[in-house]
Amino acid sequence: MRIFEPHAHMTSRTTDDYEVMAAAGITALVEPAFWLGQPRTSAGSFIDYFNSLIGWERYRAAQFGISHHCTIALNPKEANEPSFRDEVLALLPRYLAKDGVVAVGEVGYDSMTKAEDEVLAAQLALAKEFDLPALVHTPHRDKLAGTQRTIDVVRESGLAPERVLIDHNNELTAKLVLDSGCWAGFSIYPNTKMDEHRMVRVMKDLGTEHVIVNSAVDWGRSDPLKVPKTADAMRDAGFGEHVIESVVWGNPVAFYGQSGRLDLDAAAKIRDETATFEGNSIARGEAKD
């Protein structure tokens, strides 16, 4: 079964993680632009980070047969930093024009401030301008209120709801998001926020249409195999293979495919372009079988 990981902060993960993800059947992923675990202090830090999302991470993932895509934005936490906010927003058009950038994101709320309001609206406008979908992060504190506010702002922006993925849902926010017409993302963690067994219950209640499952794997306690593990939990709960594949492959491909920039062969192309540089066994003098 093909598996798509729609939310993985690979910049904070080791190469071992790519290896186990590939072994578990993950062949494509999306790495959203976010913060680094502690506050940045300049726009230059964003430039180098965005460059690594389109550069080194894409190359690193390709070595394991994983087609790496990314989203680009000024994240909710750092929308509150006045010293670089305008400079970073001004940089975004250069990146939103690029191949492999499949959405504006992660945007949204962290602490529900006025600055976050403004930056969210500005970036939803960019999503419209660049004809990209939007990935919206919901706050972990006061999530229900934050999600409701998010849905309102999305409606005001004029972006079609099916081009918006509202992520990190729980049992209380899921129906609200799905009823708005937006896609609902669920980040599956070990023990906290949402796990695969609770996810199965949510899918039994609300169905699997417009449902996106991810690991949101990052520098904290998180597990890059939560999407395959959710597939296993669905299987144990009696969901059919077709439905399971629609959740772990079809849905994220459909959502991010709206960008027109999804390239599920990207890893193979990079391997081909760099294959001549891998030194075949004849050139290296090793015995041929």
Next chain:
Amino acid sequence: MTSLDTLRSDLDEPTRAWLVETSQKVTADPSLIGRVFPAVTRNVSAGSDDAVRMLLLAALGEAAVEEIPNLYRFGDVNEKRAILRSFNVLSMTDVYVDIARDAFRTNDPRLVVAAASAPVVERLTADEVDQAVMKCVFMDIPLASVPDLVARSRAETSRMLAGFVLERVTAGRTIAADVWNVIDRFPPQDLLDAVAALQNSTVDEQREAARAALSLRTKELS
């Protein structure tokens, strides 16, 4: 080395049409290059993106040297590679050599090879050439991809590569055959004797590695 005309004549009709329309916009307003340059690969026929990017940069005329540093800084690998290759067809300047130096520091073989264009290599110091050749060997980049670097190699380069062979053979590991092309330009006898001596090593892996390495040399020489 390709000329702008050759690049242009190799394009198919739809690609050429897109290029003409985009070049006109860029010539009228060079600041638009930041928006169109990233979008090239998905808007032109497969395999044409490098050529189209090179032609767009040529269309910038004198504005090229101002726009290129930012296009490189913000570029993905395809954009960076095209910029590096464009140094073959644009008027050379120190700014471009510094960009190539940045590419030599990356770990993506596509960028290292693209950086080693003739106009760049002739402006590197001899030390920089040595380091670039060694880097290619460490990255398993076939030296046939970087002929201008190999052509500028000197006795010191041969010595460094022979030292690399000794290190690999001592570790019981393999080498690529093409290192001999560089070593045999100025073969350092003392190091080669040390490699040969390992054919009689009491350590199996070293004996095998020495024999394998030297057998590749014989093949290259014949």
